Amino acid sequence: MSRYDPAAIEPKWQKAWDEALTFRADRSQDRPKYYVLEMFPYPSGRIHIGHVRNYTMGDVIARYKRSTGHNVLHPMGFDAFGMPAENAAMASGGHPKTWTYDNIDTMVDQMKPLGFSIDWSRMFATCDPDYYGQQQALFLDFLEAGLVYRKNAVVNWDPVDMTVLANEQVENGRGWRSGALVERRELTQWFFRISDFAEDLLDALDGLDDWPAKVKLMQANWIGRSRGLQFAFSTVDAPEGFDRIEVYTTRPDTLMGASFVGVSPDHPLARQLARDNPEIAAFCDECRRMGTSEEELEKAEKRGFDTGLTVRHPFDTSWELPVWIANFILMDYGTGAIFGCPAHDQRDLDFARKYDLPVRSVFVPAMGEEGTFILPEEGGPAYVPPKPETVRYVAGFAGGEAQTGDAAVEAAIGFCEENGVGQGVTRFRLRDWGLSRQRYWGCPIPVVHCDTCGVVPEKKENLPVVLPDDVSFDVPGNPLDRHPTWRDVDCPSCGAPARRETDTMDTFVDSSWYFARFTAPDAATPTDPDEARYWMNVDQYIGGIEHAILHLLYARFFARAMHLTGHLPESAREPFDALFTQGMVTHAIYRSTGADGRPEYHFPEAVELREGRAFLREGGAEVEVVPSAKMSKSKKNVVDPVEIVSQYGADTARWFVLSDSPPERDVEWTAAGAEAAHRHLARVHRIVSEAAEADSEARPGDEDLLREMHKTIHDVTQGIESFGFNAAIARLYAFTATLSKAEAGGEARRAAARTLAQLMSPMTPHLSEELWQVLGGEGLVADAPWPVADEAMMVEDTVTLPIQVNGKRRGEIVVPKDMAKDEVESLALSHHAVLKALDGGTPKKVIVVPGRIVNVVL
RNA sequence: GCCCGCGUGGUGGAACGGUAGACACAGGGGACUUAAAAUCCCUAGGCCACAGCGCCGUGCCGGUUCGAGUCCGGCCGCGGGUACCA
Numbered sequence: 001m002s003r004y005d006p007a008a009i010e011p012k013w014q015k016a017w018d019e020a021l022t023f024r025a026d027r028s029q030d031r032p033k034y035y036v037l038e039m040f041p042y043p044s045g046r047i048h049i050g051h052v053r054n055y056t057m058g059d060v061i062a063r064y065k066r067s068t069g070h071n072v073l074h075p076m077g078f079d080a081f082g083m084p085a086e087n088a089a090m091a092s093g094g095h096p097k098t099w100t101y102d103n104i105d106t107m108v109d110q111m112k113p114l115g116f117s118i119d120w121s122r123m124f125a126t127c128d129p130d131y132y133g134q135q136q137a138l139f140l141d142f143l144e145a146g147l148v149y150r151k152n153a154v155v156n157w158d159p160v161d162m163t164v165l166a167n168e169q170v171e172n173g174r175g176w177r178s179g180a181l182v183e184r185r186e187l188t189q190w191f192f193r194i195s196d197f198a199e200d201l202l203d204a205l206d207g208l209d210d211w212p213a214k215v216k217l218m219q220a221n222w223i224g225r226s227r228g229l230q231f232a233f234s235t236v237d238a239p240e241g242f243d244r245i246e247v248y249t250t251r252p253d254t255l256m257g258a259s260f261v262g263v264s265p266d267h268p269l270a271r272q273l274a275r276d277n278p279e280i281a282a283f284c285d286e287c288r289r290m291g292t293s294e295e296e297l298e299k300a301e302k303r304g305f306d307t308g309l310t311v312r313h314p315f316d317t318s319w320e321l322p323v324w325i326a327n328f329i330l331m332d333y334g335t336g337a338i339f340g341c342p343a344h345d346q347r348d349l350d351f352a353r354k355y356d357l358p359v360r361s362v363f364v365p366a367m368g369e370e371g372t373f374i375l376p377e378e379g380g381p382a383y384v385p386p387k388p389e390t391v392r393y394v395a396g397f398a399g400g401e402a403q404t405g406d407a408a409v410e411a412a413i414g415f416c417e418e419n420g421v422g423q424g425v426t427r428f429r430l431r432d433w434g435l436s437r438q439r440y441w442g443c444p445i446p447v448v449h450c451d452t453c454g455v456v457p458e459k460k461e462n463l464p465v466v467l468p469d470d471v472s473f474d475v476p477g478n479p480l481d482r483h484p485t486w487r488d489v490d491c492p493s494c495g496a497p498a499r500r501e502t503d504t505m506d507t508f509v510d511s512s513w514y515f516a517r518f519t520a521p522d523a524a525t526p527t528d529p530d531e532a533r534y535w536m537n538v539d540q541y542i543g544g545i546e547h548a549i550l551h552l553l554y555a556r557f558f559a560r561a562m563h564l565t566g567h568l569p570e571s572a573r574e575p576f577d578a579l580f581t582q583g584m585v586t587h588a589i590y591r592s593t594g595a596d597g598r599p600e601y602h603f604p605e606a607v608e609l610r611e612g613r614a615f616l617r618e619g620g621a622e623v624e625v626v627p628s629a630k631m632s633k634s635k636k637n638v639v640d641p642v643e644i645v646s647q648y649g650a651d652t653a654r655w656f657v658l659s660d661s662p663p664e665r666d667v668e669w670t671a672a673g674a675e676a677a678h679r680h681l682a683r684v685h686r687i688v689s690e691a692a693e694a695d696s697e698a699r700p701g702d703e704d705l706l707r708e709m710h711k712t713i714h715d716v717t718q719g720i721e722s723f724g725f726n727a728a729i730a731r732l733y734a735f736t737a738t739l740s741k742a743e744a745g746g747e748a749r750r751a752a753a754r755t756l757a758q759l760m761s762p763m764t765p766h767l768s769e770e771l772w773q774v775l776g777g778e779g780l781v782a783d784a785p786w787p788v789a790d791e792a793m794m795v796e797d798t799v800t801l802p803i804q805v806n807g808k809r810r811g812e813i814v815v816p817k818d819m820a821k822d823e824v825e826s827l828a829l830s831h832h833a834v835l836k837a838l839d840g841g842t843p844k845k846v847i848v849v850p851g852r853i854v855n856v857v858l
Numbered sequence: 859g860c861c862c863g864c865g866u867g868g869u870g871g872a873a874c875g876g877u878a879g880a881c882a883c884a885g886g887g888g889a890c891u892u893a894a895a896a897u898c899c900c901u902a903g904g905c906c907a908c909a910g911c912g913c914c915g916u917g918c919c920g921g922u923u924c925g926a927g928u929c930c931g932g933c934c935g936c937g938g939g940u941a942c943c944a
Contacts, residue, residue: 084944168942218862222939293942295859295940296940508941508944549940553941661870676882726871727880732881802876804925807876832911849876
């Protein structure tokens with residue numbers, strides 16, 4: 001009997017699958033199709049243990065679906081454009097292209113030994129001119145369909161490096177390289193009209209039954225449908241053209257609590273005033289000296305500037321409100337102007353207290369619920385109850401005195417419409433998607449700027465517009481902008497000399513349609529209608545929760561836009577039927593304090609674990625253990641999958657990343673856990689090999705073993721179907737133990753062993769092929785039909801029922817499975833623990849849940 | 859700040875509202891061995907009068923229920939997202 005040797009068996013079976021083209025996505029047979037997709041990786045350089053977990057989950061599904069008779073599409077590619085390649089070029093002088101393709105080569109070499117059932121013939125990278133050329137064709141079609149337009153938008157501008165910064169490149173309001181204070185600068189940029197689809201993107205969430213509820217909720221909140229009132233305040237003594245200030249509010253019922261009007265520093269009125277008031281100009285400039293991220297804006301100290309102007313309250317023209325410019329009002333949302341009601345908005349209250357503006361409550365808690373309520377005007381916090389809650393209006397103007405916020409809002413809108421004060425409108429928080437990036441390593445936007453014709457789309461026959469190779473990164477900024485010749489082209493319309501657009505596309509564009517391209521990666525058009533109709537939708541999409549909003553929303557928009565432009569069928573407007581979001585792989589951090597008092601981190605290899613404590617191998621000093629931290633190179637708590645595979649084999653790595661944690665949660669990688677997984681696989685190898693050689697006599701334990709086998713088939717199948725991989729694996733551990741201890745004959749043990757090998761095959765495909773062969777299975781286990789549990793074989797005759805007294809467990813009884821309820825009840829009542837608790841009395845109530853529990857209530 | 863999650867033994871975790879701690883790691887004890895490794899077996903939430911039909915226990919406080927880790931409300935801590943990181 002040979003010992004378990006993954007180094008020998010894994011390459012052997014990978015070769016066998018390759019030669020048989022086992023995992024080619026093939027639609028020649030008339031079977032149902034199944035498309036499983038894991039979010040493709042960014043080619044950072046090396047695969048990460050998190051990738052292993054992500055792709056193993058997809059692989060389990062892919063292999064399982066193959067064995068249940070599906071034509072499976074399971075592709076892989078690379079999300080290859082983006083900033084890290086340019087950063088690497090700046091740091092070490094290479095070229096983003098070489099850096100990226102070298103990384104892809106390395107990562108493919110690292111992924112293949114893991115034995116994923118991927119159709120590698122479909123692989124592409126988004127930086128392949130063939131892929132981005134098709135993306136440019138999509139852009140032109142979207143442009144023609146009116147789905148793209150240009151407008152001004154603000155970016156983070158580094159005034160020293162003279163370059164645009166990403167939000168993550170802004171640290172505490174300063175450029176990460178130059179350290180200069182970041183400014184906001186306006187540029188003309190391209191936008192996708194995603195907001196036109198806001199309602200549809202929101203409503204269609206209801207149909208996504210196999211998406212996590214939390215993701216749908218996050219998307220719904222992001223899209224943010226709100227019902228409110230749009231109206232105008234008329235101004236007093238304002239500059240010409242500013243007779244009215246349009247505002248939008250979701251709480252028109254609080255109009256009588258208005259205490260000021262606020263406008264964004266980017267509001268036209270603020271800009272107009274800044275022209276001849278240097279103080280206002282200075283204030284607005286200061287507000288603009290801030291990053292563009294919502295987080296930064298929201299967390300910044302709320303500041304304002306009194307313009308000296310006033311507006312009249314719409315219900316009482318003698319009531320004047322001051323107009324302030326405030327740094328927390330976004331020009332992008334609503335009309336860029338609000339009215340502040342400090343009593344019912346904490347932010348407005350903070351603002352009012354800071355600048356000594358009036359506070360006036362509009363409503364108070366409903367009768368009988370006041371408790372220790374303190375009015376905001378008397379020092380209490382802003383009173384902001386949920387809108388469905390009933391409150392009592394003390395300064396209402398529409399609807400009853402006691403009503404819910406929702407009812408009051410509707411009544412207020414109705415009142416305002418009747419009196420010509422404003423209109424009820426539905427708005428969305430979702431903004432159009434700005435896709436322009438002032439960077440080199442991205443998909444060029446295929447348009448030309450001509451002095452006579454304006455913005456002219458490139459002709460499709462001239463696609464792809466290819467990135468030039470001869471660029472340098474020795475100075476900051478976009479190399480396309482300073483390239484000597486690349487910009488110079490003839491206008492596609494009039495033929496006169498013109499300039500190419502040098503902005504490239506947001507990398508989210510690249511990842512918004514790759515799933516469609518996988519269905520026909522070599523097609524001469526973005527998709528092949530026939531292939532798309534067959535393979536779409538993605539039946540199961542798997543990826544990180546960090547993509548819950550942006551990537552998934554953009555992809556949903558793209559699928560709609562691709563349908564409108566004829567690239568996807570109607571049925572693929574919602575491209576991902578089921579979504580699963582997996583957790584991270586974490587690892588302990590080993591930390592000590594260096595001579596300079598700063599933390600020093602140590603690689604796991606440098607540390608020895610004894611009795612739960614950690615010591616340096618070198619010198620033996622004890623180090624601190626910080627458990628379950630996100631892996632990061634700087635903290636030195638990374639685990640290299642290549643190391644794990646060479647040490648234990650791919651099957652061990654695959655088995656372990658699935659075994660210890662539910663897939664949606666984080667999993668902590670521990671060396672001891674991997675070791676144990678490996679020992680278990682070796683044990684399985686030995687037990688199965690023994691079973692293969694056992695004699696063929698029938699034994700009394702046969703029936704027990706086979707019943708356990710059918711129960712295992714049932715549980716493991718359920719586990720895989722419901723993403724309960726860890727539970728499926730726990731079941732397989734138990735069944736292995738049962739098999740090893742079984743007093744069963746050779747035939748039963750071989751049947752059990754064959755089933756075990758098969759049930760493990762999605763997780764440990766190489767070992768399973770090997771065992772399948774040892775047991776004389778026909779062909780490849782990868783091609784064998786999935787076993788089906790025989791329900792009749794699973795039935796147990798008796799069941800153990802816990803007996804509770806007042807909800808506390810006091811004993812248990814073993815009864816026939818189908819015993820009548822009253823019989824169970826009388827049996828339970830004669831249980832000694834119950835008799836003692838009753839002490840001669842009678843129970844108030846006896847609850848019998850058949851097959852579950854008995855609860856005696858005294 | 860705002861939106862969304864998560865919190866259970868020494869550790870990772872299991873548990874259709876129904877026996878809390880399955881399965882595994884680390885620990886303890888034992889078998890085999892000249893010895894070790896490997897393998898196998900047993901044990902294992904805490905507390906106590908140390909073994910009982912005992913008490914306590916799923917981040918904290920309160921509620922619903924015959925029964926709550928699970929549902930509801932409020933807090934605390936950690937993580938993800940926050941529109942130019944992917």
